[in-house]
Amino acid sequence: MKTVLITGANKGIGFETAKQLAKMEYFVYLGSRNKENGNEAIQKLNAMGITNVAVLVIDVADIHSVRQARQELESKISSLDILINNAGISGDQSQDFATGNVENLRKIFDTNFFGTIQTTQEFLPLLKKSGQPAIINVSSEVGSINMRLEPGRNTNRDKYNAYGASKTALNAFTVMLANELRGTGIIVNSVTPGYTATDLNQFQGAKTAEQGAKPIVQLAIQSNPDMTAKFFKDGGEVSW
Ligand SMILES: NC(=O)c1ccc[n+]([C@@H]2O[C@H](COP(=O)([O-])OP(=O)(O)OC[C@H]3O[C@@H](n4cnc5c(N)ncnc54)[C@H](OP(=O)(O)O)[C@@H]3O)[C@@H](O)[C@H]2O)c1
DSSP: OEEEETTOSSSSSHHHHHHHHHHHOEEEEESSSSSHHHHHHHHHHHHTOSSEEEEEEHHHHEEEEHHHHHHHHHOOOSSOOOEEEOOOOOSSSSSOTTOOOOOHHHHHHIIIIIIIHHHHHHHHHHHHHHHEEEEEOOOOOGGOHHHHHHTTOOGGGGHHHHHHHHHHHHHHHHHHHHHHHTTTTTTTEEEOOOOOGGGGGGOOOOOOOOOOOOOOOHHHOOOOTTOOOOEEETTEEEEO
């Protein structure tokens, strides 16, 4: 049975991704920064008859928490097949670069960018022990520079400039890490769930969390070891 760690999986898209992968016989470590919320999520899955899941307490923005989580996982498994960096925050408004609060920008980057990097670095040794390791970074279309440059584009979601920039940086991390790891067997890709109704956007998104999880699950179960440094959405690729 393959093992997967999903950060921020106590609710929203991460929880749905955990549910769908566990139904496919993956063993899922459900990352949650709050232990009680994580346990509640496990109970929900257990009530659906899904038992191949366990909680792993991890706050990606706190290096001590990330190290503790890595040590705990190392005591349980000898290799990790898939790391899904899903934990993320959208941050407060306003996110205009001309006037926005830089501390807000820093906070968003601490979770979405630096949090992802420090989590990945800690779990890389366990991933290297897998026969077919993969790192999946959950990104967003609002991080796509090419989409931002589309003529006439000015959607409500484009107000999230700081959040968008954190996902642009995350996409850069995807490509550069994928290139660093070429030839090691570890693949690294970005994926967007699409605009999904979750706490992140006060449930404004058009998709359900179940639908949002689909492209992430598709990427997790694909078996092409050469598919790296790409940015996927449901049914295709996204322009960087
Ligand atoms: N919803 C959308 O439309 C959409 C679109 C594109 C991309 N995404 C991306 O999809 C991912 C999941 O978001 P979602 O929509 O499912 O939002 P969500 O329901 O708010 O879930 C976010 C998850 O991340 C966790 N989290 C936040 N900060 C964390 C930290 N420092 N350490 C560990 N976990 C942390 C949250 O934990 P708590 O419960 O403790 O807060 C929660 O479990 C994010 O990366 C988001 O950027 C979402």
